[in-house]
Amino acid sequence: GGAVYYTGTDSPQFFNCAFTNNQASLISGGALYIDAGVDSPLFSNCVFVGNEALGGAVNENGGAIIASDGTRLTIADCVFSNNYSARLGGAVSLNGGAGGLQLDFQRSLFVGNRSRFQGGALHLGSLSADHFITGCTFRANAATNDDGGAFYYQAGSNLTMIACDFIGNSSKGDGGAAYIASNTLFRNCLFAGNAASNLPGADGGALFLGGVDGVTPFIFEQCTFSANSATNGGALRLEAGLAYATNCIFWED
DSSP states (O other), rough: OOSEEEOOOOEEEESOOEESSSSESSSSSSSEEETTOOOOOOOEEEEESSSEOOOOOTTOSOOOOOOOEEEEEEEESSSSSSOOESSSOSSSSEEOOOEEEEEEEEEEEEEEEEEEESOOEEEEEOOOSSEEEESSSSSSSSEETHHHHHHHHOSEEEEEEESOOESEEEESSSSSSEEEEEEEEESOOOOEEEEEOOOOOOOSSEEEEEETTTEEEEESOEEEESSOOOOSSSSSSEESSSEEEESSSEEEO
């Protein structure tokens, strides 16, 4: 953690804080490293700008924040702008496991964040609980050498995204806005102007869906897809799983 390394079992709360131009050169978390077992950290009305995770080998995750097992991370009314990870999660990286990790993101803005590999803004590892992202905007984030321009959801239980906007995100690999490999519900979400690289094999201009064939559900309700682009699947690429769309608009993808 470039600015803060938090361990123990307390419930840290951060209100109206600014984390600017911090750098983690030997460990993940450009601004904050939240260790396994920390109970229910909360960030409210905080700003994270220009933080970087540049550690060697695997220690390059979470340009602003990294959190591990056994916690519930709540982020509300925050801004993440121009953070960078040399590996995973340009703004936030969450790595779950046997201890479980939950997330609840509300009304936050992720803009101009970059990762070298997966998840330009968010990288969600193996999570094991229900997760919620509500009223958030992901704009102009990029995975410069891999998948998931705004976020990468590796595996876990159930993710619900309500009233979120994905605008102008990009990836060199699959999923200009997001690469998703686990159960997800999208409701009242907008995907506009996202792009997966035009390189061969970079599919899903807005979303790449790669669950378990015939098992993993991807549900879309009242969503709009507009002007997204990719070699295959301008709006969506369903690699494996089951996709259900109700009252959705697909326009000029």
